Amino acid sequence: MSFIEQLALHRSIRHFTDEDVPTPVIERLLAAAMRGSPSSGNFNAYSVVLTRDSERKRRLWELHRRQGAVAEAPLLLTFCADFHRFRRWLRLSGAPDNFDNFLGFLVAEIDAIILAQTFALAAEAEGLGICYLGTTLEATREIAEALSLPKTVFPAIALALGHPAEAPAARDRLPLSGILHEERYVEQDDAGIAAIYAEKERRGFERYAGEASRASLLQATGSANLAQFYMSELKYSPERIRLGARSLLDHLYETDFMNNGDEETNP
């Protein structure tokens, strides 16, 4: 199978068999992912924490909003933005630490996320299933505590990993015409925006409305369309997302990642 054919088979997997994924398999995939991932300055500013232990996994399940995929997966991988190791090396080498700021955070965060996605592709190529856990961003402080992360090791994203116990249908994507711009960005008018989202609206809303339980959820939230449902209290409500954003920013200020030369204005 070509690599491009493999990409077409991607599905997020949320149900897993009980079969374990042994650590040597993870090591092989991770080594391949490191090899296949570019890294800013080649700092390799990431670390990965594996969680198998049932008690710790239960704690992470709670922190990831009790998602079923976390409970079912034999293994969780938390990809972390890590300048802790690099900074210690700088200190040992008598070099200044110029990345103790928001730019440094983004550099490490991007490194970690590129590694996570390359790892995900490698895992899928070997027949494993993955589900990203964006809930990582809503509980970074608590996840950092659960995994004993030092101050400048920041949870970037987590993956639930295991052997798939489901074969879900492919989910929609926006049409290429809606995302590709030649030379300069072309803004759409309202009709253009509606056209770009028409298929998502149809398929996404059908997906929720098609299942009886979800249909009643839609009714309960008074949602008339997919966009309203997405922003309802059952999905990405303002309370949930603002709380998550606040806690993320507060945690960032507690780390050594935010020495941006404006300390007096930092909260």
Ligand SMILES: Cc1cc2nc3c(=O)[nH]c(=O)nc-3n(C[C@H](O)[C@H](O)[C@H](O)COP(=O)(O)O)c2cc1C
């Ligand atoms: C950064 C990121 C965070 C995500 N977080 C979650 C999550 O917390 N729970 C979940 O079930 N799926 C999560 N997903 C998976 C998306 O829901 C999924 O990729 C999307 O619906 C498209 O489906 P597909 O991956 O099967 O094509 C996340 C994906 C990404 C890239």
